[in-house]
Amino acid sequence: MNIGIPREIKNSENRVAMAPSGVFTLKNAGHDVYVETGAGLGSGFTDEQYEEAGAVITSTAKETWSQEMVMKVKEPLPEEYDYFYEGLILFTYLHLAAEPELTKELIDKKVVGIAYETVQLSNGTLPLLTPMSEVAGRMALQTGAQFLEKPKGGKGIILGSIPGVKRGKVTVIGGGVVGTNAAKLAVGIGADVTIIDLSPERLRQLDDLFGSSINTMMSNPMNIGAEVAESDLVIGAVLIPGARAPKLVTEAMVKDMPEGSVIVDVAIDQGGVIETSDRITTHDDPTFIKHGVLHYSVANMPGAVPRTSTIGLTNVTVPYALQLANKGVVKACQDNEALLKGINTLDGYVTYEAVAQSHDLVFDEARALLESKE
Numbered sequence: 001m002n003i004g005i006p007r008e009i010k011n012s013e014n015r016v017a018m019a020p021s022g023v024f025t026l027k028n029a030g031h032d033v034y035v036e037t038g039a040g041l042g043s044g045f046t047d048e049q050y051e052e053a054g055a056v057i058t059s060t061a062k063e064t065w066s067q068e069m070v071m072k073v074k075e076p077l078p079e080e081y082d083y084f085y086e087g088l089i090l091f092t093y094l095h096l097a098a099e100p101e102l103t104k105e106l107i108d109k110k111v112v113g114i115a116y117e118t119v120q121l122s123n124g125t126l127p128l129l130t131p132m133s134e135v136a137g138r139m140a141l142q143t144g145a146q147f148l149e150k151p152k153g154g155k156g157i158i159l160g161s162i163p164g165v166k167r168g169k170v171t172v173i174g175g176g177v178v179g180t181n182a183a184k185l186a187v188g189i190g191a192d193v194t195i196i197d198l199s200p201e202r203l204r205q206l207d208d209l210f211g212s213s214i215n216t217m218m219s220n221p222m223n224i225g226a227e228v229a230e231s232d233l234v235i236g237a238v239l240i241p242g243a244r245a246p247k248l249v250t251e252a253m254v255k256d257m258p259e260g261s262v263i264v265d266v267a268i269d270q271g272g273v274i275e276t277s278d279r280i281t282t283h284d285d286p287t288f289i290k291h292g293v294l295h296y297s298v299a300n301m302p303g304a305v306p307r308t309s310t311i312g313l314t315n316v317t318v319p320y321a322l323q324l325a326n327k328g329v330v331k332a333c334q335d336n337e338a339l340l341k342g343i344n345t346l347d348g349y350v351t352y353e354a355v356a357q358s359h360d361l362v363f364d365e366a367r368a369l370l371e372s373k374e
Ligand SMILES: NC(=O)C1=CN([C@@H]2O[C@H](COP(=O)(O)OP(=O)(O)OC[C@H]3O[C@@H](n4cnc5c(N)ncnc54)[C@H](O)[C@@H]3O)[C@@H](O)[C@H]2O)C=CC1
Pocket: 117, 129, 130, 132, 133, 136, 173, 174, 175, 176, 177, 178, 179, 196, 197, 198, 199, 202, 219, 237, 238, 239, 240, 245, 246, 248, 265, 266, 267, 268, 269, 270, 298, 299, 300, 301, 302
């Protein structure tokens, strides 16, 4: 199969879909990989390194996008919609629940849209989201801590504090991969940490993992309101796979937070869990203030640490890319239930239920559509 790796064009997005190690693996399996010139530079990979790994360097985005499968990092931007064609396999983060226009384009152009973030193993985990959530969780804490400094607009505290001064309070809403990684760093610097989750099972696991170094609480409006009001840093880390994130922190709760507090809404890529984080920000201009509270809502946080993120992403996506390239989309997805769950659009239909619900569209089963293509 011919595989295209375009240069990412989103603001300050320095990741690329594949490190040279991934190209080498695909090339060895008999596939041709077309990497757009300069695509890897932001992650520290030169065209020469890709060529040594076996890639063909393309000079235009158009040529890169004309391959049978295109692998990206971020969802395509409107400037890229013209490259879509019927039957194109697009393998990338899509976040379609928050992207009505992109969903329409993928349907209209009959693109096979396979979303990294909905590839799901039978134990419920999301193997292609995990490394980026690990990065974003760790970044959420270090970014939040930075913005609590006075010159950055915060209230002027160190989360871990010093002897004789009360520790800063961090509330993490959603105790999955992002939440756990944020909490690890928060505990590490000595903050007072609470994790709120809806799953009693998950709360038990977190209690086993962290012991008495964190508080765990059930997710309900009363607990969230009380914890948020006392927090210096709130991290939004909830996920309902494929669906728009629920608005768990209301505007009234944000108004109760002291001036100079900070919110990092990591779940912004799925619409965000904070009612007042009503816009996506960029690495160039990452924050805005509402009711005196500093909001950070960058949808591509790992883009700021591209070297770690590109290698982490390549590690997990290449085994799935190999299956798609070796077997073709029909057989690969029939043989692998996790990959099947990644298909969000196929032949002009929406094949992920939560996406269909988000946009009030009809849902069709991917398996049945694939059978009709055999
Ligand atoms: N902004 C960015 O750059 C990035 C954003 N993300 C996003 O971060 C979010 C979290 O991702 P992961 O941690 O990987 O997901 P995850 O699936 O590992 O964890 C989500 C957690 O939310 C909990 N949850 C569900 N409903 C809840 C509710 N009503 N109240 C409290 N908790 C609830 C679940 O029980 C689960 O523990 C996702 O939206 C993901 O796309 C991930 C990476 C980068």
